[in-house]
Amino acid sequence: MLNQGEQPTDEKLVSRKAQKFSLWLGMLGMFMMFAALSSGFIVYTASGVDKGIKTLLPDTFIYSTVVIVLSSLTIHLAYKAAQMGNLARQKALLFVTLFLGILFFVLQVHSWEVLASRGVYFVNNNASQSFVYIFTGMHLAHIIAGVIVLITALVGVYKPLPADGNQFRMNLASIFWHFLDLLWIYIYVFLLLNQ
C-alpha cells in the first residue's frame, strides 16, 4: 500500500474497532425505528378496508432508487481509491456521491409533489397515506446525516488525514451510506408490497 505512514498503535486499533462496532449498533437502532413504523403501518392499515395506500407510488421513486444505488457504487469506488492511495480519484468520486445523494433528496421531495398533485396529502384521514410521507421523510432525515458524513469524509481528504485515518473514515462513511441505500430499498419494497 502506498502512503502508509506510521502504523497505528494497538490502542488506536482497539478504539477503531469499537467505533466501527458502535456504528453497526447505531444502524441497528435506526433500523428498529423503521421496523416500528412498519409494524405501525401494518396494524393501522389492517384496521379497516378504507385504509391503505390506495394509489400507485410515483415513478420518481424508481429514479431515486437508481440514483441511490449508483451512489452506493460510487462511494464503494471512492473507498477503493482511498485504499489505493489515489486521493484525487477518491475526492472526485466522493463529490459524485455527494451530488447523487443530494439528487436523491431532490427526487424524493419531488415525489411528494407528485403525490400531493394526485390529492394524496400528508394531512389525511387515511393515515396509511400519511405513512408514505413519514417513511420517506424519516429516511431523508437520515440522508441529511449521511450527507454530513460524506462531507466529513471529504474534509478528511482535504486536510489531509494520514492514510490509515482517511481509510478508516472512508470505511465508516461507506458502511453508513450503504446502510442508507439498503434502508431505502427496504422501505420501497415494503411500500410496493402494500400499495
Added chain:
Amino acid sequence: MSSTVISHSAEHHDSHGHHHQESFISKYIFSGDHKMIAKQFLITGIFMAVFAMILSILFRIQLAWPDKEFPILEVFLGKWAAGGRIAPEFFLSLVTIHGTIMVFFVLTAGLSGTFSNLLIPYQIGARDMASPFMNMLSYWMFFVASVIMIASFFVESGPASAGWTIYPPLSAVPTAIAGSATGMTLWLVSMVLFVASQLIGGINYVSTILNMRTKGMDLWKMPLTIWAFFLTAIVGMLSFPVLVSAVVLLIFDRSFGTSFYLSDLVVQGQILPNEGGSPILFQHLFWFLGHPEVYIVVMPALGLTSEVISTNSRKPIFGYHAMVYSLIGITVLSFIVWGHHMFVTGMNPFLGGVFMITTLIIAVPSAVKAFNYMATLWRGNIRFTPAMMFAIGLVSFFISGGLTGLFLGNAALDINLHDTYFVVAHFHLVMGSASIFGMLCGVYHWYPKMFGRMMNTKLGYLHFWMTFIGAYLVFFPMHFMGIDGVPRRYYAFTEFAFMEKWVSVNMLITWAAIVAGLGQVAFLFNFFYSIFFGERAPQNPWNSNTLEWTTPVEHIHGNWPGEIPTVHRWPYDYSKPGHHEDFIPQSVPFSETMSSNFLHDFEGNEEAERIQTEWDAQNKK
C-alpha cells in the same frame, strides 16, 4: 549548529494519546472521563430524584387532606394552589412529571448512566469508554433534557399532564386540557433529547464491553454488574427507537393535523377534523418501549446488588451462570409481553392469552434471581454494611412487588385490577423501590471509588430503615385500595362515596411518605458532606475482587498508572478454602494461590492440572 530538532512524527497525531494539563472546564464540565461523567450523571440524577420526590409529597398532601387548605402551598405554587389547595389540573401534572422523572431521569439515566459509566471501564479493565466524546454528549443531552423537563413548570399552561404514558388523544390535542398545550410540547422535546442521550450512551456501553475488555476477561469472567449493564443497554437500543417512532407520529398529530392516533373527537364543543386514527396504535408502540423500559430500570439494580450481596456475604454468588441466563431470559421476554398493559383495550382474548403466558413466564427468571440471592446469603459471613442493607432491601421489594405481578399479568384478573391502586402498589415496589434501593446500594458501595472517601455508616443505617419501612408503609396499603377498585390518578377521594373510607388510609400513606422523604435528608447530608469531609477511603475498602479496586484511590486519566491488570479468574472467589484471605482479586494468577486451586479452575488445561496435582501431592496431607 544542529540544535534545531524537527519532529515529523508530531504532526498528524490524533488527540487520543495526549496528556495535557486539564482546565477546570475540561475536567469538571465538558469532561470525557468516564469517572467524571458518572459523577455528573449521579448528582444530576439525585437532584431530579429529590425534585420528583417533592412532587410526590405535594400530591400525597392533596390525597390525604382533599378538603383542607394549606396557605403555604399558595405561597410557593401561586395559582396552582389557589386558596391553599392543589388545583386539579396541577395534580395531574404532578403525577405525570413525578412518573416521567422517576422512570426516565432517575432510574434510567441516573442509574445506568452513573454505574455503567463508572463500572464498565473499571470492571472490564479499560482506560475509558470506546468513545469518550459520545459519552460526554450523552450526559449533556440528558442534562438539557432535564432542564427542559423542569422548565415546563414555568410556562403559563403548566407541565404535561396526560400521565407519564402520554396516551393520545389527551396528549395529541393541545386544546384538550391545560397540560396538553406548551407543557406537552416541552415534554416531547425533552424526551426526544433524552432518548438520543440514552441511545448514544447505550451504544457506547455495548461497544466498550464487547471490544475493550482487558486480557483474560472473557465474557464468563465478567462481574454480573457488567452483564446487567450490557443487557440493559441492548434492551434500550432496541426499544428506545420505537418510542421515537411513536413520538414522531404524535408530534405530527399534535402540530401538523395528521390523524395517526386521532379519530371522532369533540373537544370543548368543537368537532375536530381528524378521522380514522387509532389511539390503540400509540399504546402498542409506546408499550413496546414501555415494558422493556421497566427492565432497563431494574436490571442494572439487580446487577449491582448481585455484586454487593456476594461481596458482603463473603461467598461466591450462587448460580453465576443461572444469574446470567436469567438476565438474558428477562431481556428476551421483555420484548414480547407489552400487551399485558393493554388487556382492557378490547384486545382479542386469544392475543391476551398469549401475552398472559409470556408475561407469567418472566416469573421464572425473576424467581431464579430471587432464590439465588437468598442462597448466596444462606450461611454467608454477612457484613451488614449500608450497601448490603439496601441490597437485601431490593430483594425484599423485588419479591413482594413481583408476586403481585402474577395477579396483574393474568388477563382475567387484570380486568378488575387495571388502572387501580393495585397497579400503583405493584410497580412502585417491584421497579420503583427495588431499583432505587439498587441504586442507593450502588452509591454506598462505590462511593469510595467515586470520591475517595467513605460515607458515614450510622447515617446510612438511619437512611435505610426510614426508607425501607417508609416505602412499605406507603405502598403496601395501596394493594387493598386497588382490590377495592379505587382508581389511580383521581384527584379527590371525597368526591366518591365508595372511596371516602380510604381517606384515612391515605393519611397514613402520606405521613409515611413525608417521614420517608425526611429520611432522604440523612442521605443527602451524608452524600455531600462526605465528599469533602468523609473518612479517607483505603484502596479496597470492602475486600472486593473486581478490578476497579486495583486502581489507585486518586483518580487518574486512564485508570491504571502502569499496565492494565490481566484477569485470571472469575470475580467471585470469596472464602475459597485453602486461601489465607477470604477474597482473591481477579488479577491474582492461579500460580500465586496454589493452596486454594481446584482442578476445575483450569477449565480443562491439562498442563496446569498436572502442575497443580504435583503441587498438591507434595504440599497437602
